[in-house]
Amino acid sequence: MVEEEHPARLKSVSKRTAATGFLGPATLVVTVMLAAPLLLLLRFSLNRFDIKELMIETVTAENYLRFFTDPFYLGVLRTTVLVAVTSTVLCLLFGLPLAYRLARSQSRWKSLCMLAIVLPLFVGSTVRMVGWMILFAHGGMLDSAVRWVNGVGLEVMYTPFAVVAGIVSINLPYVVLTIQSAIETIDIRIEEAAQSLGAPPGRQFWLVVWPLALPGTAIAGILCFILAMNAYATPYLLGGPRFQMMAPLLYWEFSTNNNWPFASALALILMSTTLVLTACSNLLIPRRYRA
Amino acid sequence: MxxxxxxxxxxxxxxxxxxxxxxxxxxxxxxxxxxxxxxxxxxxxxxxxxxxxxxxxxxxxxxxxxxxxxxxxxxxxxxxxxxxxxxxxxxxxxxxxxxxxxxxxxxxxxxxxxxxxxxxxxxxxxxxxxxxxxxxxxxxxxxxxxxxxxxxxxxxxxxxxxxxxxxxxxxxxxxxxxxxxxxxxxxxxxxxxxxxxxxxxxxxxxxxxxxxxxxxxxxxxxxRPATPFVASFIGRSTMLEGTLADGTVGVESARLALAGRYAGTGACTLALRPERLRLNGAGAGRVDGVVELASYLGPVRDHLVRIAPERHLLVREPTAAAGRLHDAGDTVTVTWDVAAERVFDQAGAPQAELS
Missing domain, CATH: 3.40.50.300 (P-loop containing nucleotide triphosphate hydrolases)
Incomplete structure (x- = not known):
């Protein structure tokens, strides 16, 4: 008995050491690559900017005050949130039926359909945005086509619509794949049971599929929202110089103005807003459905 | 309704x-x-x-x-x-x-x-x-x-x-x-x-x-299973493929005397219910063999009886009724009456019993 216990205990100790050994590097990387820059950002955001000396070390709230007292910056934040919410809602509206159809498909073309949805992810978002620019630009395909039909062109480039369309096109694959995998885990017999009990397709969806798919759908929504809040290339290329969202603004302050303190403050404000709104969205989901 | x-x-x-x-x-x-x-x-x-x-x-x-x-x-x-x-x-x-x-x-x-x-x-x-x-x-x-x-x-x-x-x-x-x-x-x-x-x-x-x-x-x-498939799927049956002639079925070197009388001749499949076979009992159906394996299962005792080098019969006897218990190596005669057997022709149709 004693002889048996000893190696077992040794084994568990060595197991624990092994676990620490494996988790250690990852923990270190996360700490160094994520936490440290965030702390650095926080520190920078409290510094003062000087045109000649760039960053003067001090502790001041003036960067935050500047943001929250200037209607221009508040407007940028509002636009960012509006664009993110709109594209998230659209992504869910387009994504849910697509994901459901895909999850329930038994067609031999299913894997081909999946591939078609994943394929856009192989093309960089900047390249895809250039595609949208060709479509939307003044004298572009859409403009010319509409002009040919009713004589007056259609200017879509540099409008909020263009930006939302661009973000939706980028985020939709993520949304579809996330919801689809959530729906795949729902036993199809549950839907059949609902039907056999007299539920027509619509009621069956709302009473059975929707509540069960809600946690997965919420995750898809949050994913989409976070991606949209932080979108950079899309608003920059499709929104043009006058359509301001947080990420391009931040980058501009950072690289063109060299105003690191204010850029840091912008980054932290963007991150906190995203976090707070994501947390709030969780309250929309009834407790018992939460993942 | x-x-x-x-x-x-x-x-x-x-x-x-x-x-x-x-x-x-x-x-x-x-x-x-x-x-x-x-x-x-x-x-x-x-x-x-x-x-x-x-x-x-x-x-x-x-x-x-x-x-x-x-x-x-x-x-x-x-x-x-x-x-x-x-x-x-x-x-x-x-x-x-x-x-x-x-x-x-x-x-x-x-x-x-x-x-x-x-x-x-x-x-x-x-x-x-x-x-x-x-x-x-x-x-x-x-x-x-x-x-x-x-x-x-x-x-x-x-x-x-x-x-x-x-x-x-x-x-x-x-x-x-x-x-x-x-x-x-x-x-x-x-x-x-x-x-x-x-x-x-x-x-x-x-x-x-x-x-x-x-x-x-x-x-x-x-x-009254209508096909060999039903005979083996409902309840258990030992299925033996052989040749029917003169009230006996030849299976490799073994010759099984049937309990019933059947009109057909030629290739056939014989289905035997293990729980209706007896060792050294009464009944017109019979074949000689050697017990190769005997397992005690509580209410019943299963015997695997070799009747030809590559052919075995399963015999399931109630333990209470068994007079003498047979062990591996015993030479026995497996016996049965007409309710234990079912003969199918080559197409799988059951052979009618002549009364």
Whole structure:
């Protein structure tokens, strides 16, 4: 008995050491690559900017005050949130039926359909945005086509619509794949049971599929929202110089103005807003459905 | 009260016939079990009746009226699945009430019906639990209550006991049977388990490769199997291929004297029921052999008897009746009477016994 216990205990100790050994590097990387820059950002955001000396070390709230007292910056934040919410809602509206159809498909073309949805992810978002620019630009395909039909062109480039369309096109694959995998885990017999009990397709969806798919759908929504809040290339290329969202603004302050303190403050404000709104969205989901 | 009729029902997947012209007439209140190995078309048949699979041909009729054009939610079938398929986000009571809600049953009547179903399935105390908090047996009883609450015209059971432990199987099976009888429900159950099928059915239908192999009562199928497949699928049979001549079957070097007399000659398949064979007993059927293995199983003792170098017979004797116990190495004569044997010709048709 004693002889048996000893190696077992040794084994568990060595197991624990092994676990620490494996988790250690990852923990270190996360700490160094994520936490440290965030702390650095926080520190920078409290510094003062000087045109000649760039960053003067001090502790001041003036960067935050500047943001929250200037209607221009508040407007940028509002636009960012509006664009993110709109594209998230659209992504869910387009994504849910697509994901459901895909999850329930038994067609031999299913894997081909999946591939078609994943394929856009192989093309960089900047390249895809250039595609949208060709479509939307003044004298572009859409403009010319509409002009040919009713004589007056259609200017879509540099409008909020263009930006939302661009973000939706980028985020939709993520949304579809996330919801689809959530729906795949729902036993199809549950839907059949609902039907056999007299539920027509619509009621069956709302009473059975929707509540069960809600946690997965919420995750898809949050994913989409976070991606949209932080979108950079899309608003920059499709929104043009006058359509301001947080990420391009931040980058501009950072690289063109060299105003690191204010850029840091912008980054932290963007991150906190995203976090707070994501947390709030969780309250929309009834407790018992939460993942 | 509903009579369910399948009229040459057929399902084709490309060139493959999953269900090949099954015709079946189930009078009101009868419980029919579709029995067969996996891939025999039994589940496809059930799902065509429920409306989840479109039939390629033939018809399904309730009281003489075709229901093939109705969507599943208008067929009024009570369905019970192997995987229970309860709504995981609803309590037991709401699961049972679901079908009534779909029918817009007034609140008071619905809650009365739910209470009645909870009582019948002995689930009153679990009304407010969620399915994940219940055992498999309890979950399947909820599924049964949910299916029966709507007063379905037909009850369809898709391997309802297969996910349950052996001990629960008998109990839930009895519940199903008692409630089905009490409600006088026309019922089809699908299973691959012959014990389950024998225990629950009024009538059995053995399917093989999408076709009805034989249909009848438990006794019909056990005593008078129509094909070698049924003989081995219902109960146990040792199947021996040999040549029939002069009231004996030659199997390799062995010669088995038959208990009955048969008209045919030539290649045949002999099916022998192990539990009806005796060692050194009476009976006109007999063959000599050597016990190769004897295992004591409590009520019975199984003997593997070698009758030819590569041929064995299984003999199952009740332990109480065995006069002398035989062990490996004993030379014995296996004997039987006519009820233990069944002779099929080369095409698989049973040989008629001459009286």
């Amino acid at each position: 509903t009579r369910l009729t399948l009229d040459r029902l057929e399902k084709r997947y490309g060139a493959m016939l999953a269900v090949d012209q099954i015709s079946l007439d189930i009078p009101s209140g009868e419980m029919v079990v579709l029995l067969g190995p996996s891939g025999c078309g039994k589940t496809t048949t059930l799902r065509m009746i429920a409306g989840f699979i479109e039939a390629s041909g033939g018809d399904v009729l309730l009281d003489g009226q075709s229901i093939l054009d109705l969507p599943p939610y208008r067929r009024e079938m009570g369905l019970v699945f192997q995987s229970y398929a309860l709504f995981p986000h609803m309590t037991v009571a709401r699961n049972i009430a679901f079908g009534l809600e779909m029918r817009n049953t007034p609140r008071a009547a619905a809650s009365q019906r739910v209470q009645e179903m909870l009582r019948l399935t002995r689930l009153e105390r679990l009304a407010d639990r969620f399915p994940r908090q219940l055992s498999g047996g309890q979950q399947q009883r909820v599924a049964l209550a949910r299916a029966l609450a709507i007063h379905p015209r037909v009850l369809l059971l898709d391997e309802p006991l297969s996910n349950l432990d052996a001990s629960l199987r008998a109990e839930v099976g009895r519940d199903i049977r008692l409630m089905q009888r009490a409600a006088g429900l026309t019922t089809i159950m699908v299973t691959h388990d012959q014990d389950e099928a024998m225990a629950m059915a009024d009538r059995l239908v053995v399917l093989r490769d999408g076709r009805v192999e034989q249909s009848g009562t438990q006794e019909d199928l056990y005593e």
